[in-house]
Amino acid sequence: AQKVTQAQTEISVVEKEDVTLDCVYETRDTTYYLFWYKQPPSGELVFLIRRNSFDEQNEISGRYSWNFQKSTSSFNFTITASQVVDSAVYFCALEDPGGYNKLIFGAGTRLAVHP
Amino acid sequence: DADVTQTPRNRITKTGKRIMLECSQTKGHDRMYWYRQDPGLGLRLIYYSFDVKDINKGEISDGYSVSRQAQAKFSLSLESAIPNQTALYFCATSGPGRASQETQYFGPGTRLLVL
Numbered sequence: 001a002q003k004v005t006q007a008q009t010e011i012s013v014v015e016k017e018d019v020t021l022d023c024v025y026e027t028r029d030t031t032y033y034l035f036w037y038k039q040p041p042s043g044e045l046v047f048l049i050r051r052n053s054f055d056e057q058n059e060i061s062g063r064y065s066w067n068f069q070k071s072t073s074s075f076n077f078t079i080t081a082s083q084v085v086d087s088a089v090y091f092c093a094l095e096d097p098g099g100y101n102k103l104i105f106g107a108g109t110r111l112a113v114h115p
Numbered sequence: 116d117a118d119v120t121q122t123p124r125n126r127i128t129k130t131g132k133r134i135m136l137e138c139s140q141t142k143g144h145d146r147m148y149w150y151r152q153d154p155g156l157g158l159r160l161i162y163y164s165f166d167v168k169d170i171n172k173g174e175i176s177d178g179y180s181v182s183r184q185a186q187a188k189f190s191l192s193l194e195s196a197i198p199n200q201t202a203l204y205f206c207a208t209s210g211p212g213r214a215s216q217e218t219q220y221f222g223p224g225t226r227l228l229v230l
Contacts, residue, residue: 009155035218045205045221091157100165101146101209101217102173105157 002027004094006106013082014114021077021109023092029053033095034075035103036066040088048090051075082113118142119222121206127228128196136191136204136225144210147189148219149173149181152203161204164189196229203227 003026013019025034036048049059051068059066063080079086089108096102119140128134138147145166150158150173160173162181170181178200182190193200206222 004157006157037221043203043226044223047218047220050218093158100163100171101219102148102160102163103158103219105159107155107157 002094002096002104004092004104004106006090006092006109008109009107010110010112012112012114015084016081017113018078018080019082019111019113021079021090021092021111023075023077023106025073025075025092025094027073027094027097029097032097034068035093035095036075036077037091037093038088039091039108045091048077079111082111084113084115087111087113119206119208119220121204121222121225123225124223125226127230129230130197132196134193134196134227136193136206136227138189138191138206138222140187140206140208140222142208142210142220143186144208144220145186146209146217147183148207148209149179149189149191150205150207151175151200152205152224158205161191193227193229196227198229201227201229 005024032053034051038046056068065078067076089110091108092106093103122137148163149161152158159175161179162173164170164183167183180192204225207219209217209219
C-alpha cells in the first residue's frame with residue numbers, strides 16, 4: 001500500500017535556526033513522484049517541489065533544500081535560517097501509481113518559527 | 116485573477132441540508148479533484164475527474180456526489196450534511212492534457228461547518 005508518514009506533528013524553533021521536516025514514504029513502484037506543499041495560516045496550499053524517483057540529486061531553492069534518499073524511502077525538507085514567515089503546515093505527498101495524478105498526503109507537520 | 120477558484124469560501128449549514136461547493140479553473144487542465152482536510156489527517160481524496168465524462172470515487176466518497184459540468188467546472192455536493200463533514204475542502208487541478216506526473220494546483224479552500 002502507498003503511504004506517507006510525517007512523524008513530526010509540530011516543531012517549534014527560534015528565528016534563524018535551521019529545521020528539517022521528515023517525510024518517509026512507502027510504495028511498491030519503481031517510478032513515482034514526491035511533492036511538498038506549504039499551507040500558511042491563511043489556509044491555501046502552495047506547491048513547493050515535485051521530485052521523480054529517478055532523480056536523487058538534492059534540490060536547493062534559496063533557503064529551502066530537499067534530501068531525497070531512495071535507500072531509506074525518505075524525502076526530507078530543510079529550511080535554513082528560518083524566518084517567521086516560514087510558519088505553516090507542511091505536507092509531503094506521494095503520487096498514487098494508479099494514474100490520474102492522485103496524491104496521497106502525509107498528516108502534515110506544523111512549523112512555528114518564533115522571533 | 117486566481118487560476119483555481121472555489122465558492123463559497125466559508126459556509127455554515129445545518130444537519131440534513133443539501134449544499135454545493137463549486138470549483139472553477141482557468142488553467143485549461145483536464146483533471147480535477149476534491150479533497151477534504153481534517154486536523155491531523157492531512158488531505159484525503161473525495162472524488163476525481165479526468166474529463167467531463169469521467170468521474171471516479173476517491174478514498175472517502177460516501178456522503179458526497181460530484182458533477183463535472185464543463186472542463187473548467189467541478190462541483191461537490193453534500194446531499195444531506197452531517198456534523199462530521201465539517202472540514203476544509205480543497206479543489207485541485209492538474210494537466211495539461213492526459214499526461215501523468217503533473218503537479219496539482221489547489222484552490223483557496225472552502226471552510227464548511229455543519230451544525
